[in-house]
Amino acid sequence: MNQAWHIQHLTKRYQRDTVLDGIDLTLKASQITGLLGVNGAGKSSLFKSMLGLISPDSGTATLPHPSSIGYMPDLTHLPDSLTALQITRHALRIKGASALLAESTLEEIGLKSTAWNRRIGSYSKGMRQRTALAFALAGEPSWLLLDEPMSGLDAVGRKQLLKLLKLRHQQGAGIFVCSHIVPDLVRLCDRILILSNGKLKRDMAIQEHSMDEISFVEDQLEKLSHP
Amino acid sequence: MTTTIEITRITILEIIRMRIFQFFAVAILVTPIIALVFSNIFIFDIGKVRIDVFAAATRLLITSYILFVAVTLMGRDIGQKSCYQFLMPPVxxxxxxxxxxxxxxxxxxxxxxxxxxxxxxxxxxxxAETTEIYRHGITQGQGFTLAILSFVQHISLLAMVIMICVWATGLAEMLVFSIAAIFLSWTLPPIIHALQNQEVMQHVPPLISSLTNSIGYIFPQLNGGDIAVALAHGVNINSTDILLHFTEHFSYALMMFVLALIIFSRRDL
Known part of the structure; x- marks a missing residue:
């Protein structure tokens, strides 16, 4: 099993605005962890700090040992002139896997085979999202950090994605996912965190993945985000 | 090393599939026709004019490649955060x-x-079509020399622009600062060179002359015009000058690129 991801006293400020305020957290690879928060709560900043894309003002947030990570940012900007097949092959080679797995990776994320050799510039939002997912999932990384992966996907696509992420988790990948769609997160995750104004307000275990739990998490989110 | 090679491959693939890059390649191939048309205006200096026009046009196109391909690529990487997709361990x-x-x-x-x-x-x-008097010392192989020497100069220009891009925020800033730097690199060295003339130096205070010399040393000749002019006039460029030219530009490119690496590794993305 993969190593745990320890985040200690993480603080990030942009001028006078504190976007992350002393976050202490341990992510276990044995759980699928979800992150909830309203816009501007600090979710993307937490992801970026964990990945070293922004430097925290204090605290640490990186994995103690080098590990393969698949990250899907909230806004995907893949090269428009390339095709999904080309970009997936590159992602696989970068992660030391065989480029021959590109077709199966694209099949896995549900991108139509007729689109594989088309330029990404001609894709719809959902297709771009699926390609970005293929890029993140390629090479079976030990950790997956997904920022709004369901955004732009239709109902069928979201259902397929949840299934796929559960499968990847069973295969040993640690998953940390952030989304605004509470029902999807509750169905997928074993643990949900609520972030508000840069602070970690709630850490909840999800056991039944039921409608009652969805309602409870939605209430908690509303209560903690608008005190 | 494998990740560097893979990023290199993806960059090459990305660029060669860009229409603007394909346009630049075709435009360079068309440049000799423009040079031929333009040289017909002149009666005697046909060979010189052709090489001058060709060198100026290709230099402009390569500089445009740096501005519109390299800067926009870096602008998308850093400004629009597309580098997030790639900047994960092991990259x-x-x-x-x-x-x-x-x-x-x-x-x-x-x-x-x-x-x-x-x-x-x-x-x-x-x-093939002109007699000796119209050629102005042009010989076969000068197109090769021109391209190689110009390439070396543009590597340092590219490194300088990359350094600016990793420091700037947003495409607009990147373009403005890159254009300013290219403009200065074209205009400053000839002025400094003129100021370093012995006759001028005699009338300049010692402090100013040493300052001029210092700027002259640190600012490389990034304008390819000198080589084009030398070639157009049939001047043979000796091997020592070529070696110095290579050393100067590779050193400058290396210096700028190391600086770019330092800035890029420290900045928030």
Missing amino acids: SRHAYLTGRFAGLTFCMLMLMVVTMIAGELLIALTL
Whole structure:
């Protein structure tokens, strides 16, 4: 099993605005962890700090040992002139896997085979999202950090994605996912965190993945985000 | 190393599939025709005019490649955060930027090969249709020399622009600062060179003259015009000058790129 991801006293400020305020957290690879928060709560900043894309003002947030990570940012900007097949092959080679797995990776994320050799510039939002997912999932990384992966996907696509992420988790990948769609997160995750104004307000275990739990998490989110 | 090679490959693939890059390659091939048309205005200096027009036009196109391909690529990477997709372990920031630079340099090299072919065709045509008096010392092989020397100069320009891009925020800033730097690199060295003239130096206070010399040493000649002019006038460039030219530009490119790596590894993305 993969190593745990320890985040200690993480603080990030942009001028006078504190976007992350002393976050202490341990992510276990044995759980699928979800992150909830309203816009501007600090979710993307937490992801970026964990990945070293922004430097925290204090605290640490990186994995103690080098590990393969698949990250899907909230806004995907893949090269428009390339095709999904080309970009997936590159992602696989970068992660030391065989480029021959590109077709199966694209099949896995549900991108139509007729689109594989088309330029990404001609894709719809959902297709771009699926390609970005293929890029993140390629090479079976030990950790997956997904920022709004369901955004732009239709109902069928979201259902397929949840299934796929559960499968990847069973295969040993640690998953940390952030989304605004509470029902999807509750169905997928074993643990949900609520972030508000840069602070970690709630850490909840999800056991039944039921409608009652969805309602409870939605209430908690509303209560903690608008005190 | 594998990740650097892979980023280089993806950069090359990305660039060669861009229409603007394909346009630059075709435009370079068309340049000799423009040079032929333009030289008909002149009666005597046909060979000189052809090489001058060809060198100026290709230099402008390669500089446009740096501005519109390299800067927009870096602008998308940093400004629109598309680098997020790639900057995950095992890809380090150093590997990423090195791959980008290598890819951009390789594509520029491709444009230089096109320049070489177009230049040699222009020279062959000039040698075939003109007599000695109109050639102004042009010989076969000068298109090759022109392309190589110009390529070396543009590597340092590319490294300088990459350094500006990793420091700036947003495409607008990147473009403005890059254009300003290119403009200065074209205009400053000839002025400094003129100021370093012995007759001028005699009338300048010692402090100013040593300051001028210092700027002259640190600011490389990034304008390819001197070489084009030398070639157009049939001046042979000796091997020592070529060696110094290579050393100066590779050192400058290395210095700028190391600086770019330092800035890129420390900045928030």
